[in-house]
Amino acid sequence: MDVGGLVLCLMWNVIAVSTAWIQGEGVKIWFLALIYFISGVPGAYVLWYRPLYRAFRTESAMNFGWFFMFYMLHIGFCILAAVAPPIIFKGKSLTGILAAIDVVGNHSLAGIFYFIGFGLFCLETLISIWVIQQVYMYFRGSGKAAEMKRDAARGAMRAAL
Numbered sequence: 001m002d003v004g005g006l007v008l009c010l011m012w013n014v015i016a017v018s019t020a021w022i023q024g025e026g027v028k029i030w031f032l033a034l035i036y037f038i039s040g041v042p043g044a045y046v047l048w049y050r051p052l053y054r055a056f057r058t059e060s061a062m063n064f065g066w067f068f069m070f071y072m073l074h075i076g077f078c079i080l081a082a083v084a085p086p087i088i089f090k091g092k093s094l095t096g097i098l099a100a101i102d103v104v105g106n107h108s109l110a111g112i113f114y115f116i117g118f119g120l121f122c123l124e125t126l127i128s129i130w131v132i133q134q135v136y137m138y139f140r141g142s143g144k145a146a147e148m149k150r151d152a153a154r155g156a157m158r159a160a161l
Contacts, residue, residue, distance in 0.1 A: 003041070005127055006041065006074070006078075009120045009124050010033075010036055010040050010041060013033050013094060013095050014033045016114050017029050018033075019113050020113075023106075023109070024107070028093075029093040032093035051066040052064075052071075052135065061151060062151070064139050068132070068135075068136070071135075078124050079125055080096075082097065082118060082122050084099040086098060086099075095113070095120075096121065099114055100114035
């Protein structure tokens with residue numbers, strides 16, 4: 001599925017940031033890149049990959065809901081990583097376009113690696129949008145959307161009483 005793409009993006013991010021660190025950008029960005037990789041891969045598995053697997057296995061509308069919520073966060077992170085605004089440590093801990101433009105002026109090899117990382121995060125974002133569309137089309141076609149609305153209405157009714 002899509003976890004492999006995230007693993008590739010975050011691993012390339014570690015490689016590119018390591019190159020920038022070796023060329024003098026500082027160790028803080030490397031530690032952040034490592035934290036993204038160490039927390040991002042298992043986090044993706046627990047937060048959206050496993051709920052999606054369970055949703056397809058059990059046809060559970062609740063698991064589909066968990067998947068949609070956390071997968072939107074995943075897409076948001078991919079967009080943030082592709083842009084890499086200079087918020088945390090001047091944005092150089094993620095290989096986005098703004099960081100790539102900034103790094104390529106001082107360190108050409110690291111800049112090239114950052115541009116490759118930008119391309120990978122863009123590709124991951126596009127693939128993730130396609131995946132969520134496919135899952136949503138299945139979800140709507142299987143009648144789970146109506147079931148989820150009924151469950152929400154029942155829950156609201158119970159809370160009101």
